[in-house]
Amino acid sequence: MQSQQKADNDLLHIYGRMISVGLVLVIMAVVGAKYFLTLPQIAARGLEVEHTRLLNVLVMVRSQWLSLGKPQQMQLNWEVLDNISIKPETSVVSMNDLGWPQPKSFTAQGCQDLWWQLMGAELDNTDLVADYSAQDNSCSYLSSNGDSLGYQLDSGSVTFLAAP
Known part of the structure; x- marks a missing residue:
């Protein structure tokens, strides 16, 4: 029974890490998209x-x-x-x-x-x-x-x- 609880607990930790990595990737994608969309405006100011x-x-x-x-x-x-x-x-x-x-x-x-x-x-x-x-x-x-x-x-x- 304890091995089942340990396996469930490990699985929850893995899901938590996957969600954290997914959120970090989404945030990076949003920041990256905003950065690359403003590059032409910055270049135009040259x-x-x-x-x-x-x-x-x-x-x-x-x-x-x-x-x-x-x-x-x-x-x-x-x-x-x-x-x-x-x-x-x-x-x-x-x-x-x-x-x-x-x-x-x-x-x-x-x-x-x-x-x-x-x-x-x-x-x-x-x-x-x-x-x-x-x-x-x-x-x-x-x-x-x-x-x-x-x-x-x-x-x-x-x-x-x-x-x-």
């Missing part, structure tokens, strides 16, 4: 963050331009992280008469190079495509989700447009 970074860099560069006596070109230094170490990178950026950085060439490639010079990162790494508009003399940076960032080369204004 260009919004880059907008703030670009604004800060432009203000810093223009401030240095003023403090250095308004030179035609400025040297920008970045520490770039490659797979193994951090290495210093230097680039020279041309400035217009009002103190705003200008691309080397007024083309899409020039805008792409300007992004690297200002932000210290390749466009390939940020999933952006550069474009130059001669009509309003601006560089546009388009994200794969439809957001865009525009940099007015004459006035230094930066606009962020979110996809609808």
Whole structure:
């Protein structure tokens, strides 16, 4: 009789553990689903963050331009992280008469190079495509989700447009 009670007791413990494991798995599934559903929203904010970074860099560069006596070109230094170490990178950026950085060439490639010079990162790494508009003399940076960032080369204004 005691062996039957012991077997019933062991069976109840096993059922209890199975229910506990099942509850943990359900909770993990709910948390995981919420996490993976919010990933696209987090990724979509990438260009919004880059907008703030670009604004800060432009203000810093223009401030240095003023403090250095308004030179035609400025040297920008970045520490770039490659797979193994951090290495210093230097680039020279041309400035217009009002103190705003200008691309080397007024083309899409020039805008792409300007992004690297200002932000210290390749466009390939940020999933952006550069474009130059001669009509309003601006560089546009388009994200794969439809957001865009525009940099007015004459006035230094930066606009962020979110996809609808």
